[in-house]
Amino acid sequence: xxxxDLHEAFAAPSAEHRxxxxxFWNGEMxxxxxxxxxxxxxxxxxxxxxxxxxxGLAVPYLSDAWFDRCAVAIEEAERLGMKVWxxxxxxxPSGYAGGRVIADDPERAGQHLxxxxxxxxxxxxxxxxxxxxxxxxxxxxMRIASVQPVPPDPLRADYRPIDVPWYDGQGNTLSYAPEPxxxxxxxxxxxxxxxxAGDWCVxxxxxxxxxxxxxxxxxxxxxxxxxxxxxxxxxxxxxxYRRRFERHFGKTVLGFFVDEPGFYNNxxxxxxxxxxxxxxxxxxxxxxxxxxxxxxxxALWEDLGERGRQVRVDYWQTVAELLESRFxxxxxxxxxxxxxxLTGHLLLEEWMTTLVRHTADPFASLRPLQVPAVDKIDExxxxxxxxxxxxxxHAHNRPRVLSETFACxxxxxxxxxxxxxxxxxxxxxxxxxxxxxxxxxxxDWRKRECPPSEFFQ
Numbered sequence: 001x002x003x004x005d006l007h008e009a010f011a012a013p014s015a016e017h018r019x020x021x022x023x024f025w026n027g028e029m030x031x032x033x034x035x036x037x038x039x040x041x042x043x044x045x046x047x048x049x050x051x052x053x054x055x056g057l058a059v060p061y062l063s064d065a066w067f068d069r070c071a072v073a074i075e076e077a078e079r080l081g082m083k084v085w086x087x088x089x090x091x092x093p094s095g096y097a098g099g100r101v102i103a104d105d106p107e108r109a110g111q112h113l114x115x116x117x118x119x120x121x122x123x124x125x126x127x128x129x130x131x132x133x134x135x136x137x138x139x140x141x142m143r144i145a146s147v148q149p150v151p152p153d154p155l156r157a158d159y160r161p162i163d164v165p166w167y168d169g170q171g172n173t174l175s176y177a178p179e180p181x182x183x184x185x186x187x188x189x190x191x192x193x194x195x196x197a198g199d200w201c202v203x204x205x206x207x208x209x210x211x212x213x214x215x216x217x218x219x220x221x222x223x224x225x226x227x228x229x230x231x232x233x234x235x236x237x238x239x240x241y242r243r244r245f246e247r248h249f250g251k252t253v254l255g256f257f258v259d260e261p262g263f264y265n266n267x268x269x270x271x272x273x274x275x276x277x278x279x280x281x282x283x284x285x286x287x288x289x290x291x292x293x294x295x296x297x298x299a300l301w302e303d304l305g306e307r308g309r310q311v312r313v314d315y316w317q318t319v320a321e322l323l324e325s326r327f328x329x330x331x332x333x334x335x336x337x338x339x340x341x342l343t344g345h346l347l348l349e350e351w352m353t354t355l356v357r358h359t360a361d362p363f364a365s366l367r368p369l370q371v372p373a374v375d376k377i378d379e380x381x382x383x384x385x386x387x388x389x390x391x392x393x394h395a396h397n398r399p400r401v402l403s404e405t406f407a408c409x410x411x412x413x414x415x416x417x418x419x420x421x422x423x424x425x426x427x428x429x430x431x432x433x434x435x436x437x438x439x440x441x442x443x444d445w446r447k448r449e450c451p452p453s454e455f456f457q
Contacts, residue, residue, distance in 0.1 A: 018045065020402075023438045093262065095222045095327070110223045112263070114273070118204070119202075125195070130204070137207050140295065141203070143200055203301070230331075238338075256340065261328075262358040328369065341371055345389070402434055408450050412452075
């Protein structure tokens with residue numbers, strides 16, 4: 001492209017390169033008003049929009065009436081030469097199809113592994129009655145090599161390092177012998193173990209459903225590493241749009257938006273210090289890494305030397321591979337097969353620590369997406385989000401980086417501030433904007449739900 005053509009492209013960009021706002025469907029969705037709003041977007045110079053089911057929606061999500069409204073929006077966009085993207089969920093996060101995935105099979109709920117510890121000193125036997133023995137997947141014991149009192153903090157008389165995994169809750173930090181854990185048998189709901197001489201920590205590993213409901217919903221979230229859950233999500237969501245609107249795919253309908261899928265365990269108020277899990281994880285780990293993870297699984301919490309560190313690397317590598325192949329890769333492949341693209345962004349993408357905790361490997365997760373994306377939902381700037389996603393796009397030859405921008409800033413937002421926010425994103429690699437959001441309605445409480453609206457209101 002020469003300089004003249006480049007100038008012309010900036011002066012009059014094609015529809016797919018103009019801002020593409022989230023259009024919040026949060027009201028009655030009256031067809032006449034919908035057509036009026038699409039016309040307003042066209043008159044504003046926008047090239048398209050993202051259909052986004054949002055709290056306040058009066059039309060049942062994924063019902064025949066819902067798809068009738070989608071037809072109204074898509075046909076009006078076609079008439080005006082605009083482009084449509086489809087947000088793939090009722091509110092967020094993506095993956096549960098408005099509750100249908102779990103309603104079919106509760107076993108598809110998100111899973112995590114949690115550690116329960118019992119300490120014994122000087123070879124004393126361990127005796128305990130266990131609640132919920134059906135949750136127990138494995139138990140092992142590790143030899144405690146040393147016990148050191150926590151040194152006092154002169155600035156905090158009540159200092160207790162409760163976030164350190166090898167803190168025993170009694171004012172001591174522990175170090176473990178770098179040797180294989182010893183398997184401990186559990187008989188029904190009874191733990192009865194007579195250890196060799198010395199000090200030991202017995203770790204009981206429990207598999208549990210993660211206690212997290214999707215936004216504005218009583219429906220639990222799904223296990224993204226469960227291929228049956230992901231297949232059900234595609235069947236209830238993507239296949240329904242394909243069945244009705246396939247003739248628009250790749251023309252007016254350009255793709256789907258996936259929003260904040262991830263592992264919703266290991267929060268301070270929700271399964272703290274747990275790790276993601278799935279029902280066939282042990283088998284998949286053995287197939288991919290070549291050994292049984294269970295004898296060493298306590299190394300995910302405790303420092304068991306060089307071998308333990310390798311187990312942690314292998315564990316997170318396996319989680320990353322399962323998430324990519326069973327969720328993101330499945331969605332992206334489906335989109336490519338049907339002539340559309342996949343865009344969207346990760347959960348808690350602002351810092352590497354949260355990204356690893358809830359996504360495992362952002363490079364693996366976003367690699368399959370045809371348009372990697374990021375969100376900007378507050379006013380904090382010390383984040384890696386934009387540069388990280390731009391780097392992922394660059395590494396995988398993806399020319400576009402989308403940002404969902406302006407959410408939760410409030411009604412103080414004004415054009416000079418918008419320009420400042422966008423400039424900061426664009427110099428970090430973003431090159432396509434999705435305004436969050438264009439509200440169908442700001443009636444009553446809606447005007448306080450993640451404001452502001454950058455639409456006609």
